[in-house]
Amino acid sequence: MHPSTAAATTGSQPLQPLLDLITTLLSLLLNSSLTVRSFIGRWQALRTKLSSLESSLSSISDSTHWSQNPLLHTLLPTILSTLQRLKSLSDQCTLSSFAGGKLHMQSDLDMASASLSKHLRDLDLLLRSGVLHQSNAIVLSQPGSGSEKEELVFFIKDLFTRLQIGGVEFKKKALDSLLQLLIDDDKSASLVAKEGNLGYLVSLLDLNHHPLIREKAVMAVSLVVSDSDESRKIVFDEGGLGPMFRIMETGSMPLKEKAAMAVEAITSDPDNAWAVSAYGGVSVLVEACRSGSQATQTHAVGAIRNVAVVEDIKMGLGEEGAVPVLIQLLVSGTSAAQEKAANCVAILASSGEYFRSLLIQERGLQRLMHLAQDLLDSVTMEHVLRAIASLSVSSDSASRFVSSSTTFIVQLGEFIKHENVTLQQISASLLANLSSISDGNKRAVASCMGSLVKLMESPKPVGLQEAAALALVSLLSVRSNRKEFVRDEKSVTRLVQMLDPKNELMSKKFPVMVVVAVLGGSNGCRKRLVAAGAYPHLQRLSEMEVAGAKKALQRLSGNRLKSIFSRTWRE
Structure with missing residues (x-):
């Protein structure tokens, strides 16, 4: 026996005789x-x-x-038991002639060998963890919020050591401590993924494990994968997605919620999302959206949103009846579920005629239009408007339906005036692309024309200037809107400044396009633009062969020539 064993502290006495007995028995064997x-x-x-x-x-x-570690109080007795059984077998095999059943003895020896392999694995794990060199290994206490990283790393290693070696009670306590750590310290999950054995944690999801241990493991995995791409990849690579789908099908309501949360997190990585169909996950997710608790629905529809961009899975969503379920969540889901469902509907609506037809058949356009009237957060509203935009181009009837809603058109005008730039761009695009908006509805949103001019000055995001210009051109097709526009000196000044060739913040075709629309009517409009200095800019742009500049110049010059002729005749 190594001298350090003899030097063990008084508190190690209960284990020391046991270790001595094991060592003696080992020597005999x-x-x-x-x-x-x-x-x-x-x-x-x-x-x-x-x-x-x-x-x-x-x-x-x-x-x-070593003598302070509680795991050895469990591990050493099991090792002793294995060795005692092996000693009995050894005594039988040393006889000059073996009289017992050979197959039975072979089986006993193989079982003993398997037990030894397990003991060796557990001891190796215990040694590699480093917990036997820490004086506080006997106390499974969570480090405080201000603890050093080294202390937290040791605590995690200690947890996973107990989890892998200990019996049911050790596993329960270790999982309780792990859950407490993950809940209390939102930065701990990345360390758990790096320093812990997530593969073993995933193995505890198996149906054969103790139900309480399995339940706690589901909760722990769901918290870990919600933290980082790294942890999601590890859990996916360790086969964690399949067990989570099984739990979503057969588990209790709280377990289904946690499993759905984990599936949503894992599928947020596109490299993982493809595997959903391999596990039969599409039907599981659709059913969870249809009949699960609100929390389960929210996470399940989030997972559907994640996989809706995967071509191989997208068709499966249609075949499994995801569309009517998504439409229903737009009406009855939580605010989070509504946002994710709207996002998913927007993705599917932009995927082609197959999904647009399904959504129209399920009265998706009407549901979206109704939802747009509610006080939604800006992100949900963005998805709703994108979906409406995609569906409105699916047929003339859909376009007419959207265009005829004065309430909706006015709402678009309000978004352009007051909302974030993304909503402004989507709203402007809708106004520009809806070809059936009546003159009355265009007059109803005339107040947003000044905001559209401001948006034309913004080089980012890409496409904003074009959307704003086209929307403005659409509104200026109404004579009263043109008159109202030129009465707004600030908007006219901004428009003329955008025509200046020295202004390089935007493509000149957009302000030229608006000028042509403004000049579609009265002399008053022409006078306002001339007075603001538009003529020399258009003349230069015409020389530069900017699209539409020559037409705009001709309209503006036509009025100037008439004035000259009229003045000459009077003279």
């Missing part, structure tokens, strides 16, 4: 393994494992605080 007369090949393999066990136990006793 190593000697007897050389003298057996039956099953010699199996005993040679056993001897190798016994030698490794002796070496591991020696390393254990060299560890400063």
Whole structure:
């Protein structure tokens, strides 16, 4: 026995005699393994494992605080039991003639060998974890919020060591501590993914494990994968997606919610999303949206949104009846579920005629239009408007339906005036692309024309200037709107400044396009633009062959020539 064993503290006395007994028994078995007369090949393999066990136990006793680790109170007795059983088998195999059943003895020896392998794995894990060199290994206490990273790393290693080696009670306590850590410290999940054994944590999701352990493991995995791409990749690579789908089908309501949360997190990585169909996950997700709790629905529809961009899965969503379920969530889901459902509907609506037809059949356009009237957060409203925009181009009837809603058209005008730039751009695009808006509805949103001019000055995001210009051109097709526009000196000044060739913030075709629309009517409009200095800019742009500039110049010059002729005639 190594001298350090004898130097163990007084508190180690309960374990010291046990270790001494195991060491003595090991020595006897190593000697007897050389003298057996039956099953010699199996005993040679056993001897190798016994030698490794002796070496591991020696390393254990060299560890400063080995006797303080509670895992050894469980592990050493099981090792002793295995060795005692092996000693009995050894005695039978050293007899000159073995009289027992050979198959039975072979089975017993193989079982003992398997037990030794497990003991060696557990001891190796315990040694590699480093917990035997820490004086506080006996206390499973969570580090405080201001703890050093090293202390937190040790705590995580200690947790996973107990989780993998200990019995049911050790596993329960370790999982409780792990959950508490993940809940209390939102930065701990990345360390858990890096320092812990997520593969083993995933293995606890198996149906064969103790129900309470399985439940706690589901909760822990769901929290870990919600933290980072790294943890999601590890859990996916370890096969965690399949068990989560099984839990969504057969688990209790709280477990289904946690499993759905994990599936949503794992599928947020496009590299993982493709595997949903391999596990039959599409039908599971659709059913969870249809009949699950509100929390389960919210996470399940989030997962559907994640996989809706995967071409191989997209068609499966249509075949499994996802569209009517999504439409229903737009009406009855939580605000979070509505946002995710709207996002998913927008994705599907932009995917082609197949999904646009399905959505129209399920009265999706009407539901979206109704939803747009509610006080939604800006992100949900963005998805709703994108979906409406995609569906409105599916047929003339859909376009007419959207265009005829004065309430909706006025709402678009309000978004252009007051909302964030993304909503402004989507709203402007809708106004520009809806070809059936009546003159009355265009007059109803005339107040947003000044905001559209401002948006034309913004080079980002891409497409904003064009959307604003086209929307403005559409509104200026109404004579009263043109008159109102030129009465707005600030808007006219901004428009003329955008015509200036020295202004390089935008393509000149957009302000030229608006000028042509403004000049579609009265002399008053022309006078306003001339007075604001538009003529020399248009003349230069015409020379530069900017699209539409020559037409705009001709309209503006036509009025100037008439004035000259009129003045000459009077003179």
